[in-house]
Amino acid sequence: MANADKPNSYTxxxxxxxxxxxxxxxxxxxxxxxxxxxxxEAYNAARRDPAxxxxxxxxxxxxxxxxxxxxxxxRLTKHLGGAKIYFKRDELNHTGAHKINHAIGQILLALRxxxxxxxxxxxxxxxxxxxxxxxxxxxLPCTVFMGERDxxxxxxxVFRMKLLGAEVRPVSSGSKTLKDAMNAALRDWVSNxxxxxxxxxxxAGPHPYPAMVRDFQSVIGREAxxxxxxxxxxxxxxxxxxxxxGSNAIGLFGPFLxxxxxxxxxxxxxxxxxxSGAHAxxxxxxxxxxxxxNRTFLLQNDDGQIQEAxxxxxxxxxxxxxxxxxxxNSVGRVKYVSATDEEAxxxxxxxxxxxxxxxxxxxxxxxxxxxxxxxxxxxxxxMIMNLCGRGDKDIFTVAEALGVEL
Amino acid sequence: MSGSGxxxxxxxxxxxxxxxxxxxxxxxxxxxxxHQTCAAILAGLAGAGADIIELGMxxxxxxxxxxxxxxxxxxxxxxxxxxKRTLDLVSEFRKSDDATPIVLxxxxxxxxxxxxxxxxxxxxxxxxxxxxxxxxxxxxDAELSGPAAKRDIHFIxxxxxxxxxxxxxxxxxxxxxxxxxxxxxxxTGASGAAITDTDDAxxxxxxxxxxxxxxxxxxxxxxxxxxxxxxxDAAVVGxxxxxxxxxxxxxxxxxxxxxxxxxxxxxxxxAESVRNARG
Numbered sequence: 281m282a283n284a285d286k287p288n289s290y291t292x293x294x295x296x297x298x299x300x301x302x303x304x305x306x307x308x309x310x311x312x313x314x315x316x317x318x319x320x321e322a323y324n325a326a327r328r329d330p331a332x333x334x335x336x337x338x339x340x341x342x343x344x345x346x347x348x349x350x351x352x353x354x355r356l357t358k359h360l361g362g363a364k365i366y367f368k369r370d371e372l373n374h375t376g377a378h379k380i381n382h383a384i385g386q387i388l389l390a391l392r393x394x395x396x397x398x399x400x401x402x403x404x405x406x407x408x409x410x411x412x413x414x415x416x417x418x419x420l421p422c423t424v425f426m427g428e429r430d431x432x433x434x435x436x437x438v439f440r441m442k443l444l445g446a447e448v449r450p451v452s453s454g455s456k457t458l459k460d461a462m463n464a465a466l467r468d469w470v471s472n473x474x475x476x477x478x479x480x481x482x483x484a485g486p487h488p489y490p491a492m493v494r495d496f497q498s499v500i501g502r503e504a505x506x507x508x509x510x511x512x513x514x515x516x517x518x519x520x521x522x523x524x525x526g527s528n529a530i531g532l533f534g535p536f537l538x539x540x541x542x543x544x545x546x547x548x549x550x551x552x553x554x555x556s557g558a559h560a561x562x563x564x565x566x567x568x569x570x571x572x573x574n575r576t577f578l579l580q581n582d583d584g585q586i587q588e589a590x591x592x593x594x595x596x597x598x599x600x601x602x603x604x605x606x607x608x609n610s611v612g613r614v615k616y617v618s619a620t621d622e623e624a625x626x627x628x629x630x631x632x633x634x635x636x637x638x639x640x641x642x643x644x645x646x647x648x649x650x651x652x653x654x655x656x657x658x659x660x661x662x663m664i665m666n667l668c669g670r671g672d673k674d675i676f677t678v679a680e681a682l683g684v685e686l
Numbered sequence: 687m688s689g690s691g692x693x694x695x696x697x698x699x700x701x702x703x704x705x706x707x708x709x710x711x712x713x714x715x716x717x718x719x720x721h722q723t724c725a726a727i728l729a730g731l732a733g734a735g736a737d738i739i740e741l742g743m744x745x746x747x748x749x750x751x752x753x754x755x756x757x758x759x760x761x762x763x764x765x766x767x768x769x770k771r772t773l774d775l776v777s778e779f780r781k782s783d784d785a786t787p788i789v790l791x792x793x794x795x796x797x798x799x800x801x802x803x804x805x806x807x808x809x810x811x812x813x814x815x816x817x818x819x820x821x822x823x824x825x826x827d828a829e830l831s832g833p834a835a836k837r838d839i840h841f842i843x844x845x846x847x848x849x850x851x852x853x854x855x856x857x858x859x860x861x862x863x864x865x866x867x868x869x870x871x872x873x874t875g876a877s878g879a880a881i882t883d884t885d886d887a888x889x890x891x892x893x894x895x896x897x898x899x900x901x902x903x904x905x906x907x908x909x910x911x912x913x914x915x916x917x918x919d920a921a922v923v924g925x926x927x928x929x930x931x932x933x934x935x936x937x938x939x940x941x942x943x944x945x946x947x948x949x950x951x952x953x954x955x956x957a958e959s960v961r962n963a964r965g
Contacts, residue, residue: 297825307794307821309750311846311871314853453756459747466749471872473848570794570821571747583768584799585746 290537290613293604298487298574300607306486307570311470316573319477320488322393327495332388339384340499343417344374348500350507350664355634363518363657365650366511367637367667368504368532377640377669378500378528379410383479385496387414390477397472398422400479401465403430403458403524404595404642405437406669407481412446414479422446425464427457430594437673455588458524458598462572482525483602486573490602497531504664505535512662518653519544521666522646523616524560524596526605528668533614543615546605547649549591550618560589562601563609563616571599576606592621592681593641595669619648625681627651628671640669641677694787694815695840695863698737699898699919708915710735710960711900712953713791713924715742715758716775717767719931719941724762726946727931728779732786734950735957737920738900739779740818743772743792750820752875754925757932761939769800773812780813789816789842789863794830802830806837816840816863824856831860840864845891847871847883854894864898865891866922869905869914875925876904888917908959915963923956 293300298320306316326332340346349372353365370378383400390398398415400422402408408424415422424441428450431438441448454460462485469478483490483497508516519536521529523546536542551559559565562577569578571586579587579599589599608614619627627647632638639647646665654663671678679686702709712731717724731739744762748755776788790809797805797819809817817834819827824843831841840863848871849857858865869884870876884901891899901914902922911921930952934945 305826306823307826308823309820309846310823310844310853310857311750311848311868313823313825314846314848314850453753453760454746463747463749467752467873470750471876473871568798570798572749573821578795580795580799582799584796585744585763586795587746 287611290608291534293607294487294491298491300604301610302568303575303603303606304487304490305575306573307575308486308573309470311473312466315469315473316486318393323389323488323492326389326392332392335388336385340381344380344384345372346499347503347507348372350504350511352511353635356631359634360651360654362654362659363661363663364659365654366508366516366662366664368500368664370500370528370666370668371639371670375410375413376672377406377410378497378531379407379481380413381499381531382493382496382527383407383410383414385492386477386479387418387420390420390479391418393477395475395477396420397476398479399425399465399468399476401425401458401461401481403461403597404593405430405434405441405673406595408446408448409437409440409444411479412441412444415446416444423468424448425451425461425468427451427455427461429456430458430461433677434594434673457588459586466572482527483530483604484525484572484574484576484600490574490604493527494530494534494604497527498534500528500531500666501533501535504532508662508664515539515542516662516664517541517543518657518661518663520547520646520649520653520663521668522547522596522642523601523605524549524598524642525600526602528666530602530604532664532666537613544613545615545617545649545653547645548616548618549593549596549645550620551590551592553620554618558590559618560591560596560598561618562599563606564618566599568606574603576603577601592624592677593645595640595642596645617649619645621681623648625678628678637667638671639667640671641674642669643667694785695738697785698787699864702737702919706964708918708960708963709737709920710911710957711738711740711902711920711922712736712927713740713742713922714927714931715744715755715762716772717744717762717765718758718928719761719935719939720765721767721771721775723941723945725775725778727949728775729782730946730950731953732783734953735961736786736953738787738789740789740791740922740924741772741775743769743790743796745793745796748793750873752873752925754875754928754932758928769796769805773808776812776814787815788813789818790814791818791820793821794819797830802833806833806839810837810839814839816842818842818844818866820844824859835860835862842866844868847887854891858895858897861897864900864919865895867891867899867901867918868903869901870903872903874903884914885917908955911956912959912963915960921960927952
């Protein structure tokens with residue numbers, strides 16, 4: 281056998297205890313265990329219920345605005361002079377990013393479970409906005425935990441959440457960013473087990489969250505597959521997505537994982553550089569550990585203390601990665617690379633000027649990889665990049681980085 | 687009797703039963719506020735009336751802990767705490783006390799990073815009697831609980847108000863030392879538990895296990911501790927003790943003179959109240 285580790289399918293996971301290989305699982309306090317099991321049971325029933333699926337599909341179409349277009353970026357393709365580049369335009373979704381997909385799925389589950397209060401953590405604020413949006417849409421009170429530092433650099437999103445009626449609770453512990461917001465949300469959940477549903481913002485956390493969020497996000501990949509077949513009559517050669525926790529990447533990749541001809545690259549945030557110590561690249565610069573309910577690659581010191589992540593993009597600024605990604609890396613199905621703050625900024629500027637699309641800083645990292653990879657491929661090749669968020673929220677950060685005073 | 691931890695926890699609960707009183711379990715975080723001060727507190731705890739010592743393994747992301755114990759972790763890590771230094775504290779303590787059980791409590795990642803086998807070898811050598819790993823539910827703890835049992839280190843499980851009847855059987859399987867009942871669905875140091883609830887809960891657990899039952903989370907005052915041990919075998923006090931450490935630091939975070947005595951005085955009050963609770 282050439283490769284004993286190669287699984288028959290890349291889409292069979294997780295196992296019934298929520299493990300992808302050695303990754304994933306349910307590493308939570310006993311107080312939360314019964315809740316986590318209850319969410320799993322409810323989700324298993326919901327995903328087989330045609331009425332649940334129909335309601336999700338209806339909201340995707342009429343509230344979110346799906347399907348999002350698959351757009352051929354003609355000028356960028358010409359500029360880079362290589363593979364044909366398509367964007368999956370999830371930045372055109374209601375609320376401006378892909379996060380709304382899993383927020384809708386999770387709040388429908390919360391309602392089905394009879395929960396009356398919603399909590400969420402947020403980094404860039406995109407998941408917080410998405411959660412506040414669906415909480416408003418369904419009339420549930422919502423508390424969003426957000427690191428104080430993130431609140432400063434993402435002030436417009438803080439205001440958006442408040443407009444939507446959510447309470448934004450500042451988190452001042454630890455690094456005051458996404459991981460600390462997640463600690464605070466878990467603490468709140470433990471303390472309000474009776475009525476509260478925790479809407480997690482990425483493919484991380486205890487099982488069933490990584491699988492559940494992936495399933496809701498896989499609408500991206502299913503649409504992209506149909507759309508590329510229509511546009512080109514064949515599968516793409518290459519998929520590219522940015523990765524913090526990894527929800528947009530798994531959403532695009534998932535439906536293609538068993539299509540062997542499709543190569544996939546996920547782009548971590550290298551911050552000021554992988555050697556600088558100031559980055560958010562868990563696979564490139566971390567090792568396996570346990571945090572926030574799952575075993576995965578984490579940025580940590582020799583003593584197992586979690587380290588602060590750094591990225592110009594608040595949405596990638598997390599010291600871990602979803603467990604399914606950790607597994608896809610270990611079996612070699614997806615290639616994990618990184619892009620620095622500087623490369624992301626260059627990509628951000630290029631796309632704004634050449635295609636008239638201001639991307640969020642998160643997918644600007646994916647674009648940085650497209651800019652490296654596309655010119656090396658011949659013009660017959662097809663690439664799809666997940667343009668998972670728009671850049672309106674980032675203009676202040678970018679202005680500051682470019683030394684522009686607004 | 688030295689070296690192996692076998693039997694210290696059993697011996698202590700047997701002695702408590704013989705005396706007809708409940709026990710006091712005290713929690714402090716290893717290395718809080720610094721190594722020397724922590725060693726001094728540790729050395730005084732048993733004399734002040736602690737029957738069992740829980741020593742927190744500092745972690746950067748203590749998700750099940752409230753502000754008091756999180757702050758203790760932050761202080762300890764800032765002062766240079768590490769897993770090796772935590773085990774050093776236990777070894778130092780064992781030089782003068784071979785009877786008081788020590789239970790290490792914390793989160794899995796620092797243990798995993800140290801290496802499970804080396805951690806257990808070094809913990810056994812240092813004189814650790816038990817482990818409480820907050821984020822390892824029975825579904826995930828096999829890789830640690832089995833190897834721990836081989837070294838006579840008890841794997842102590844947490845039971846929550848939310849743990850239903852079916853989970854109790856799972857929780858009590860291969861559980862050792864004692865059962866740690868979480869008095870409230872919440873984080874450490876949260877507002878006070880309703881004591882009648884813990885009486886009912888303790889009765890519910892007694893029907894399923896012969897192990898001694900300690901009750902913690904939200905036990906803040908000598909009165910709370912006394913109320914708990916009327917039905918439970920021991921009361922666990924953590925945040926309220928750690929808070930005494932925090933209150934006796936100067937603006938730069940250095941211990942003020944008298945910190946150790948103040949902490950031990952409070953432990954003494956807790957112990958006295960626990961000793962008289964059933965009297």
